[in-house]
Amino acid sequence: MLTDYGYxxxxxxxxxxxxxxxxxxxxxxSLLGLVPKKPNPIKTSTYxxxxxxxxxxxVQFNFRYYFYAxxxxxxxxxxxxxxxxxxxxxxxxxxxxxxxxxxxxxLMVGYIYAWMKRVLEWK
Amino acid sequence: xxxLDIVFxxxxxxxxxxxxxxxxxxxxxxxxxxxxLCFFAVAGLFITLQADFLAVAQVLxxxxxxSILIILAIMLTREMWRGNPGxxxxxxxxxxxxxxxxxxxxxxxxxxxxxxxxxxxxxxxxAIGSRLFGEGGLLLPLEIAAVLxxxxxxxxxVLVREK
Amino acid sequence: xxxxxxFRDWLINFMPEWAAYIVxxxxxxxxxxxxxxxxxxxxxYLERRLIGRFQVRLGPNRCGPEGIFQLIAxxxxxxxxxxxxxxxxxxxxxxxxxxxxxxxxxxxFAVVPFHKGxxxxxxxxxILYVVAISSISVVGIYMAGWGSNNKYSLIAALRAVxxxxxxxxxxxxxxxxxxxxxxxxxxxxxxxxxTIPFFLLQPLGFFIFLLGSMAEINRSPFDLLExxxxxxxxYNMEYSGMKFGLLYLSEYGHTLAASCIITTLFLGGWQGPLxxxxxxxxxxxxxxxxxxxxxxxxxxxxRVDQLMAFAWKCLLPMALINLLLIGAQVLWFPKALPWGMxxxxxxxxxxxxxxxSRLFALGGGRVEV
Numbered sequence: 001m002l003t004d005y006g007y008x009x010x011x012x013x014x015x016x017x018x019x020x021x022x023x024x025x026x027x028x029x030s031l032l033g034l035v036p037k038k039p040n041p042i043k044t045s046t047y048x049x050x051x052x053x054x055x056x057x058x059v060q061f062n063f064r065y066y067f068y069a070x071x072x073x074x075x076x077x078x079x080x081x082x083x084x085x086x087x088x089x090x091x092x093x094x095x096x097x098x099x100x101x102x103x104x105x106x107l108m109v110g111y112i113y114a115w116m117k118r119v120l121e122w123k
Numbered sequence: 124x125x126x127l128d129i130v131f132x133x134x135x136x137x138x139x140x141x142x143x144x145x146x147x148x149x150x151x152x153x154x155x156x157x158x159x160l161c162f163f164a165v166a167g168l169f170i171t172l173q174a175d176f177l178a179v180a181q182v183l184x185x186x187x188x189x190s191i192l193i194i195l196a197i198m199l200t201r202e203m204w205r206g207n208p209g210x211x212x213x214x215x216x217x218x219x220x221x222x223x224x225x226x227x228x229x230x231x232x233x234x235x236x237x238x239x240x241x242x243x244x245x246x247x248x249x250a251i252g253s254r255l256f257g258e259g260g261l262l263l264p265l266e267i268a269a270v271l272x273x274x275x276x277x278x279x280x281v282l283v284r285e286k
Numbered sequence: 287x288x289x290x291x292x293f294r295d296w297l298i299n300f301m302p303e304w305a306a307y308i309v310x311x312x313x314x315x316x317x318x319x320x321x322x323x324x325x326x327x328x329x330x331y332l333e334r335r336l337i338g339r340f341q342v343r344l345g346p347n348r349c350g351p352e353g354i355f356q357l358i359a360x361x362x363x364x365x366x367x368x369x370x371x372x373x374x375x376x377x378x379x380x381x382x383x384x385x386x387x388x389x390x391x392x393x394x395f396a397v398v399p400f401h402k403g404x405x406x407x408x409x410x411x412x413i414l415y416v417v418a419i420s421s422i423s424v425v426g427i428y429m430a431g432w433g434s435n436n437k438y439s440l441i442a443a444l445r446a447v448x449x450x451x452x453x454x455x456x457x458x459x460x461x462x463x464x465x466x467x468x469x470x471x472x473x474x475x476x477x478x479x480x481t482i483p484f485f486l487l488q489p490l491g492f493f494i495f496l497l498g499s500m501a502e503i504n505r506s507p508f509d510l511l512e513x514x515x516x517x518x519x520x521y522n523m524e525y526s527g528m529k530f531g532l533l534y535l536s537e538y539g540h541t542l543a544a545s546c547i548i549t550t551l552f553l554g555g556w557q558g559p560l561x562x563x564x565x566x567x568x569x570x571x572x573x574x575x576x577x578x579x580x581x582x583x584x585x586x587x588x589r590v591d592q593l594m595a596f597a598w599k600c601l602l603p604m605a606l607i608n609l610l611l612i613g614a615q616v617l618w619f620p621k622a623l624p625w626g627m628x629x630x631x632x633x634x635x636x637x638x639x640x641x642x643s644r645l646f647a648l649g650g651g652r653v654e655v
Contacts, residue, residue, distance in 0.1 A: 002127070002170075002171075002173065003307070004407040004408070004409055005170045005175065005312075005346065005407075005409075006126075006307070007290075007311055007396065007406055007407040008170075008393075008396055008407055008409070008415075009130070009167070009170075010308075010311055010315075010390075011311075011315060011393060011396045011406065012389070012393060013390040014315050014319075015388075015389040015393050016385065016389050017389045018319065018389075018392065019384070019385040019392070019532065020385055021388045022384070022388075022528050022529075022531065022532045022535075023369070023381065023385075023527075023528050023529050023532060025528055026365055026366070026367070026369055026527050026528045027369070029365065029366065031370075034366055035365075035366050035367070035368060035369070035527070036368045037368060037369070038368065038369075038476050039370065039373075041373065042184065042443065043370060044279045044372055044373035045372070045373060045374075046372055046374055046434075046435060046524075047372075047436060047518075047523060047524060048283060048436070048437065048438070052432060063620050064283070065195050065198070065444055065447065066192075066195045066196065066198075066277050066282075066284065066469065067190075067280075067283045067605065068448050068451060068452060068594070069191050069192045069195050069447075069451060070192065070275065070276075070278075070279035070282075071276060071279060072188055072191070072451040072452070072454070072600075073184070073188045073275075074275050074276055074279075075455045075602075076183060076184055076187070076188045076454075076455070077184060077268075077272060078272065079183075079455070079459065079462070080180045080183065080184060081255070081265065081268075081383075082459070082462045082609070083176075083248060083414055083465065083471065084176070084248050084249070084251040084255060084256075084461065084467040085252055085255070085256055086246065086252075086462045086466045086613075087248050087249050087252050087465060087469055087470060087471060088249050088252035088253055088256070088257075088469075089252075089466055089613060089616060089617060090469060090616060090617070090620070091253070092252065092253065092256050092257055093617070094617060094618075095256070095262075096252075096256035096257070096260075097613055097614070097617055099256055099262050099265060099266070100256075101610065102266055102269070103265060103266060103268075103269045103448065103650050104269060104606065104610070105268065106269040106272075106273050107269060107272060107273060107275055107276070108276055108606075109273060110272075110273045110276030110280070111276065111602075113155030113276075113277065113280065113583075114276065114279075114280050115285060115599070117280055118279050119283045120594075120595070120598045120599060121595065122595075126304075142575060150376070152376070152379065152432055153378070153379065156379070159425060175409070175410060175411050176411055176414070179411045179414045179415050179418045180414075180418075181420070182418035182419065182421075183414065183417060183418040184422060186418070186421070186422055186425070187418060187421030187422065187424070187454075188421075188451070190425060191424065191425070191428075191447055194425070194428055194447070195444075195447065198444070198633065211355075245410065246410035246411075246471075246472075247410065247411075248410060248411060248414075248471055270629070
């Protein structure tokens, strides 16, 4: 098994090297004078369709995004339980099916409550 | 020193370095990114222990979900451009962290770790499935986990509704 | 035993074990990167030409015969462009974002079986690995939006995050339906289990997976994060030169990965009569990509509230129903598996889609951000 994951690890290194080499390529070309490098304050200013940007970008944002992230974490954990269940369901039999059904039903209480309280809607 | 040892030390240094960066960086967004790197290195450590399902679950939940949660939580903080200023609790927190670290080091050194003679199971996923859902499985803890997750959903709803 | 493994065992006759390991790996990796790059070039060319046709125009046709060298001209242009970094932005985050976005797209191909036994590593957790790795690229897109320090980019990045996390759930649940029948997470074993392609056995799962992965790779009609009319192409706005090129490349890399995964999970992978298996794989991948293009040129872009409602109120419950249905069928009717299941599941899929399209109007009224 470790030989397989050795390949994955090496592939990760190769993928990162490949991706890093892409932005570095123009950098080496710029040493040869092929790529211009003339920044000025107007050029490097924040683009906002020609209008000067007002205030800060990094400010407090819509809370709604956070709610979806919380819901996502909950369902992601459910998914991690589903994978081992799905591989062995044929051998495990009805007991395992009922167990996961109960698990889903408990989560569905929250899901349906969220639906009824209209928090799943984007406002 | 085998290749596995080298990989272990590499991953250990990356994860601890990233964890220290999380604590000491002033820019909180960069700190969050180092946290993601730390999670990823821990997934690598799980693979060196031949726990592939655990490693992939770590990437899926921590790198894919928890990190998103943390990054979005940064968007909720006020005046985030001011970074990560020190507070009144810096010194007490440092002392408590040092104490905790001492306890952990003491536990690691004084435990007689047993190394199993059995070879690791391959594939792990099916084995986890039978252990969780099979005869004498961990069904009750599973349903309790479901209730915990339900509580998380309800908490999220309450947070949104209060506005 | 994979082909790479056989090659490694053959190499051991000539060199030490570690060298054989690395040489076999390098051969495999070069082949995969070549495949990915060539297919991305083909995809971009096809997209521009076919979208042109769909919109009753010619598309790029000036560089070389039928415009086949257009992409080479474009890449030379990108390569020689000035690299502009916004002064207020976070340089390192801005620099690393394209890399974090692109590397996962490439990593997915480590487990995709192109042919019987032709796969870099046949992991036991294959499909879960694919899901986990591709979820990392969202962090990259968010980094691009944040590092640019631009309001449009940040809005786009937040939308990308919300969209990716919402659509990942139904996609993965549809994949669990496949695993229930195949009984393994390994992609090679899933392909071998498909004597009948799984999209016939679980049309609902296929439908959910197709739509969900379209949303996850941010293709039209789910390309809200680059809605030109609202946020001026969004997260990649402050990028130029090769960094922009890398973001563009990773977009198509994810599209290619999604096409390959859909082919592997639902269309029978490399299996097929008469033609050689690798050709079948290519044909199916291109077919899936054509469907993406077709949808893109037919359906207008969704609104943010419609997008979220579609994921949470339509695809997620459907995916759960599909999951339980397939589970029950696998458990209690294993004898009736191929044909009876096909009829029942097509009926269920039809009824559910009709029901949802009648009962749930998505969104309505004006909505902000």
